[in-house]
Amino acid sequence: MNKVVSKDGTEIAYETTGTGPVVILTGAGIVGRSDYAPLANALAARHTVYVYDRRGRGDSGNTLPYDQEREVEDIAAIVEVARGADTGEPVCLLGISSGGALVLEAAAAGVPVDRVVVYEVPYCATEDTASRWQNYVEGLWVALAEGREGDALELFMRFSGANDALVASARNSPNWAGLASVAHLLAYEAASTGDGVPPVARLATISQPTLVLTGSVPANARLGMGEMPPDFYLRASEAIVDAVPGANGLVLEGQAHEPDPVRLRSVMTDFFSGISWQL
Structure with a gap:
């Protein structure tokens, strides 16, 4: 390295x-x-x-x-x-x-x-997805500011198209806590594409x-x-x-x-x- x-x-x-x-x-x-x-x-x-x-x-x-x-x-x-x-x-x-x-x-x-x-x-690239993106980003910042990393991760999954069953399965996974611990990087990801x-x-x-x-x-x-x-x-x-x-x-x-x-x-x-x- x-x-x-x-x-x-x-x-x-x-x-x-x-x-x-x-x-x-x-x-x-x-x-x-x-x-x-x-x-x-x-x-x-x-x-x-x-x-x-x-x-x-x-x-x-x-x-x-x-x-x-x-x-x-x-x-x-x-x-x-x-x-x-x-x-x-x-x-x-x-x-x-x-x-x-x-x-x-x-x-x-x-x-x-x-x-x-x-x-x-x-x-x-469409008005519908751009609107969904804006709603996701606004919710993401609020969740992270309030220390709700798990909710931030769920918001990302929802934006990406995950349904209720997949979200529930992910939350019950032994990997969930580890992913939530780096959920702040989702804010970097969001900002890396500008306004989406x-x-x-x-x-x-x-x-x-x-x-x-x-x-x-x-x-x-x-x-x-x-x-x-x-x-x-x-x-x-x-x-x-x-x-x-x-x-x-x-x-x-x-x-x-x-x-x-x-x-x-x-x-x-x-x-x-x-x-x-x-x-």
């Missing part, structure tokens, strides 16, 4: 593996870099992979107050390390879920990378070749998401492709919110070689 100091003094923990074109992996959720080990290892067969703990997770620091801009600065710090290695290889940002929103913000902010790939950024809707004006400033990926499995057919619109992720992907100049989109058959590492590696390799697609 290595650490780099971000602009605000926060230490960001990262690991590097593999050789070849550089891929900087930004994950999602309340988990750390270890949860992305299978994906990082698969990518490392053809790429130099940097995988890091987002601030507040794993071995990284957690300087307060949180702001989306600080996470963009964290990405910039990792990019500087990768560029400093002076391998001559191109550098690509790969963002999964909310990590994809941060990657897009980094590209829009001018972080010096050559390519951008995002997978299922959870933007709310595609930031069209900022996306329009991205100049790097950009690939927008989504899985073909409808959102409401996925575990814990039965109440979500089936095209939730597809609509978000289409909005990004429409906003980013020259962006390409690709639907990965049979994939849900956690893409198959080998399949994603193949797509990344093709993207580095110049192959393009359209949603």
Whole structure:
């Protein structure tokens, strides 16, 4: 494990593996870099992979107050390390879920990378989902402010489409207390996507070749998401492709919110070689 100091003094923990074109992996959720080990290892067969703990997770620091801009600065710090290695290889940002929103913000902010790939950024691309998001965020902040971490976690599950039975099962799970103990990270997750809707004006400033990926499995057919619109992720992907100049989109058959590492590696390799697609 290595650490780099971000602009605000926060230490960001990262690991590097593999050789070849550089891929900087930004994950999602309340988990750390270890949860992305299978994906990082698969990518490392053809790429130099940097995988890091987002601030507040794993071995990284957690300087307060949180702001989306600080996470963009964290990405910039990792990019500087990768560029400093002076391998001559191109550098690509790969963002999964909310990590994809941060990657897009980094590209829009001018972080010096050559390519951008995002997978299922959870933007709310319809009025109905945007309204649901706003209600969720307002309830989340109240629950966290009042110390009701379990309720905050339930609110996230409800927004994601979980029904009463799944929520009850989760609350009775032996893992519930552990998850609730890091529920404050849900506030970071919420802020990482801004106001929840595609930031069209900022996306329009991205100049790097950009690939927008989504899985073909409808959102409401996925575990814990039965109440979500089936095209939730597809609509978000289409909005990004429409906003980013020259962006390409690709639907990965049979994939849900956690893409198959080998399949994603193949797509990344093709993207580095110049192959393009359209949603």
